[in-house]
Amino acid sequence: MIRKLTFAAALAAATVLGGAAANAKTLVYCSEASPAGFDPSPWSGGNDFDASSRTIYSRLVEFEHGKTTITPGLAESWTVSDDGLEYTFKLKPGVKFQTTDYFTPTRDLNADDVIFSFERQWKKDNKWFEYLPGTGWEYFTGMGFPELLKEIVKVDDLTVKFVLNKPEVAFLPDLGMDFASIVSKEYADSLEKAGTMQQFTQKPIGTGPFQFVDYQVDAVIRYAAWDGYFGGRQKIDDLIFAITPDPAVRAQKLKAGECNIMSYPAPADIAGLQADENLNVAEQEGLNIGYMAYNTTVAPFDKVEVRKALNMAVNKQAIIDAVYQGAGQVAVNPIPPTMWSYNTAIKDDEYNPEESKKMLEAAGVKDLSMKIWAMPVSRPYNPNAQRVAELIQADYAKVGVKAEIVSYEWTEYRERGKQKDRDGAFQLGWTGDNGDPDNFLFLLGCDAIGQSNYAIWCNKEFQDLLLKGKATTDQAERTKIYEEAQVVFKREAPWLTIAHSKVFMPMSKKVSGFVMDPLGIHRFDGVDIAE
Amino acid sequence: MLRYILNKLALIVPTIFGISLAAFAFVRLLPGDPILAMAGERGVSPERYQELLERFGYNRPIWLQYFDYIGNVLQGDFGISIATKRPVIGEFLALFPATLELATVAMIIAVVIGIPAGIFAAVKRGSWFDQLTMGAALTGYSMPIFWWGLLLIIFFSGYLGWTPVSGRIGLQYFFPPVTGFMLIDSLLSGKSGAFSSAVSHLILPSIVLATIPLAVIARQTRSAMLEVLGEDYVRTARAKGLTPRRVIGMHAFRNALIPVVTTIGLQVGTLMAGAILTETIFSWPGIGKWMIDSIGKRDYVVVQSGLLLIALIVMAVNLIVDLLYAVINPRIRVQ
Numbered sequence: 062m063i064r065k066l067t068f069a070a071a072l073a074a075a076t077v078l079g080g081a082a083a084n085a086k087t088l089v090y091c092s093e094a095s096p097a098g099f100d101p102s103p104w105s106g107g108n109d110f111d112a113s114s115r116t117i118y119s120r121l122v123e124f125e126h127g128k129t130t131i132t133p134g135l136a137e138s139w140t141v142s143d144d145g146l147e148y149t150f151k152l153k154p155g156v157k158f159q160t161t162d163y164f165t166p167t168r169d170l171n172a173d174d175v176i177f178s179f180e181r182q183w184k185k186d187n188k189w190f191e192y193l194p195g196t197g198w199e200y201f202t203g204m205g206f207p208e209l210l211k212e213i214v215k216v217d218d219l220t221v222k223f224v225l226n227k228p229e230v231a232f233l234p235d236l237g238m239d240f241a242s243i244v245s246k247e248y249a250d251s252l253e254k255a256g257t258m259q260q261f262t263q264k265p266i267g268t269g270p271f272q273f274v275d276y277q278v279d280a281v282i283r284y285a286a287w288d289g290y291f292g293g294r295q296k297i298d299d300l301i302f303a304i305t306p307d308p309a310v311r312a313q314k315l316k317a318g319e320c321n322i323m324s325y326p327a328p329a330d331i332a333g334l335q336a337d338e339n340l341n342v343a344e345q346e347g348l349n350i351g352y353m354a355y356n357t358t359v360a361p362f363d364k365v366e367v368r369k370a371l372n373m374a375v376n377k378q379a380i381i382d383a384v385y386q387g388a389g390q391v392a393v394n395p396i397p398p399t400m401w402s403y404n405t406a407i408k409d410d411e412y413n414p415e416e417s418k419k420m421l422e423a424a425g426v427k428d429l430s431m432k433i434w435a436m437p438v439s440r441p442y443n444p445n446a447q448r449v450a451e452l453i454q455a456d457y458a459k460v461g462v463k464a465e466i467v468s469y470e471w472t473e474y475r476e477r478g479k480q481k482d483r484d485g486a487f488q489l490g491w492t493g494d495n496g497d498p499d500n501f502l503f504l505l506g507c508d509a510i511g512q513s514n515y516a517i518w519c520n521k522e523f524q525d526l527l528l529k530g531k532a533t534t535d536q537a538e539r540t541k542i543y544e545e546a547q548v549v550f551k552r553e554a555p556w557l558t559i560a561h562s563k564v565f566m567p568m569s570k571k572v573s574g575f576v577m578d579p580l581g582i583h584r585f586d587g588v589d590i591a592e
Numbered sequence: 593m594l595r596y597i598l599n600k601l602a603l604i605v606p607t608i609f610g611i612s613l614a615a616f617a618f619v620r621l622l623p624g625d626p627i628l629a630m631a632g633e634r635g636v637s638p639e640r641y642q643e644l645l646e647r648f649g650y651n652r653p654i655w656l657q658y659f660d661y662i663g664n665v666l667q668g669d670f671g672i673s674i675a676t677k678r679p680v681i682g683e684f685l686a687l688f689p690a691t692l693e694l695a696t697v698a699m700i701i702a703v704v705i706g707i708p709a710g711i712f713a714a715v716k717r718g719s720w721f722d723q724l725t726m727g728a729a730l731t732g733y734s735m736p737i738f739w740w741g742l743l744l745i746i747f748f749s750g751y752l753g754w755t756p757v758s759g760r761i762g763l764q765y766f767f768p769p770v771t772g773f774m775l776i777d778s779l780l781s782g783k784s785g786a787f788s789s790a791v792s793h794l795i796l797p798s799i800v801l802a803t804i805p806l807a808v809i810a811r812q813t814r815s816a817m818l819e820v821l822g823e824d825y826v827r828t829a830r831a832k833g834l835t836p837r838r839v840i841g842m843h844a845f846r847n848a849l850i851p852v853v854t855t856i857g858l859q860v861g862t863l864m865a866g867a868i869l870t871e872t873i874f875s876w877p878g879i880g881k882w883m884i885d886s887i888g889k890r891d892y893v894v895v896q897s898g899l900l901l902i903a904l905i906v907m908a909v910n911l912i913v914d915l916l917y918a919v920i921n922p923r924i925r926v927q
Contacts, residue, residue: 087763087764089763094885095885097675097676097677098676098677103677105631193677194647194672194677195630195644195647195648195674195677196677197627197630197631197636197640197644199630199631199636202636202637202640203636259677259678262677263678275766277769277877278683278686278687278877279687279877279878279881279882279885280759280760280875280877281759281763283766301763303759303763303875304875304877305758305759305875306872306875306881307742307872307873307875309742310742310745310757310758310873310874310875313745313746313749313750313757313758314757314758316750317749317750317753317756317757319756319757319758319759319763469623470622470623470624471624471629472623472624472625472628472629472890473623473624473625475628476625476628511638512637
């Protein structure tokens, strides 16, 4: 039997190797999950965006590759009215939608496509609003677009104007996000006519660097370089997503040469991947924050001095060493250090159990029993919340605080965390959407209570700064405002800021041109692979 | 015989209703909420949440939801996935061949190795072979599938480089599915090397999935054989001067086969359960991985309909096994 197995295996290995040589300009990416669909707007998972918006589609504006700076995309230029209420975009002429075996466009991109891309997510009487039953358009609504947009006007074929209800400084970065990808109205119309609207998300058409070829559910997604891409044809001919949910298996596939690049390695595998002479492991500070939010409306956490004392009881460096295994850094502020307006002058609460004990006593807190909430899932900003909770629990014990660790199923966890009478400190985190500080600081705004403000913290001084920051267009001025907001945050301590994690991207040494993205996007335009 | 078959068929109807009710209740007993799971970390506004609740009908009385569901199922409508918005039956039919192919190969491995090993262990009772086989069976039965799968990947794919790590076929082979069974489709594609690539991708996952059924079948065969070998008719057969091969093959094994066939039938359920983990480890695009993903997303529609469809298949296999009894055991035919 062993002889037979050996023969079969050797045959298979020969097949794999032979095939790899024949497909030298094919890049294989081991992705972590199947996309829900290929429409870039209804879904909110990073894996959905990687498979749709970043490969197949483009947006009016784009984030500069590897940065959060806004650059022209489908719009070659734009103007903003003095009152900040009107954004007029001039579209690039001659942008072609992809030609595939299921659709041949008859015209180039125009203002109708832009208007359609937003109105289908916005207007309930639009036939495409519910073309997928129960679609929530979570990102469009989550970014406040239904309240923000007043109208979108076609000025001419290549000029489109967005009129807002209120000034919104993050409007441009918002348009660089995945949900704001531009889709083809002509394609939508043809599907509507044929009565096959669902095909819109199964067989996508965009203006991006790659065109869709095939999807075998839960297994493989195939793309081909789009010859008519306005940014120029890609160096690779074919792009394949090999869907591989287990990180250890992804690492093995990369080592075995079955894929050329992989997402999200397990922290335990990183050292092994770094030691492999055929691989490069790129790394970057993640645009994220892992935190623990006190319920600032419940005693004794309503007292600043208690929150400060508890913060000082926690040895955050020990958490970085034990849980993040060095792949992270202690968080001081609620925004990551790589983000503009990060206040470097702020000093973190010192780890000092003795002082913490004294402060608790001074605040009249004795024999405190509390809960520490631990997420049931691993996230980029916190790979093991249970372990973090255990370490905090041990630290608290040293200052006489008895902590019980609680956890629930993931959606229930988040819902219970929002309850105003929630008992104890709640671990969570955030990964940035668009590189704007407001995209982090809004988590602590008064109007985010009941949604993303798990500290249930409403501080007038902080809130005023947030609103001022949103209404100011000058970046230098905004920087000052947000620096001040961070001072207020640190003084009031609604959170224990735990860590900003690093993100790793292991790849074959044959791969060149891959740029890690601070927003956690995996982009393959500009990537090449040596033959 | 006809009455026997009709009796078995009649039992299926209440079983289906029972399973549909259990699956419907089970997914709703899980903590979590499909709409919140769909919304992700960004959440959804209370107004939109209410809208979606009404849109999916989850604000209606639970019994009404069940009757609507079962009514639709009886008309062949298994619903639309909350997460992917695709018809459940379409997703099931696209993924099921992969699971069936893996489970069939795993079962063949389990039967082809398990039965002879059990017979041999019984015949050579107390020998080193018996001890070794039963020790290995116990180890196989106790082995956590996830750990076992990763171990095989690391050793055979990572260290020795003999087998591919995961997937169903080498990525260089791209052809439209005809039957959904990769072994057949790779042959039909006419592409050189495609079939051997499909075979090589099946080796590790089928070994992992076969491990527990193989252990159970080997142990069951051994104990059934030991029982039969002590019977008077076996002694009589030996006394008549029949060759040991004839005694074991014709007299002992034929009678020992009945409990073994029962065990094999029951292992179909084990294979379905094992497929969940095996498919996840080996990135095998089958219904096991589909179900586990859907449970994570609280996709009520996929979980309740998927469980029902899987149950239907397990019942169909058990029905076939019951019919096989009648072939093997003349007493059932007479009854």
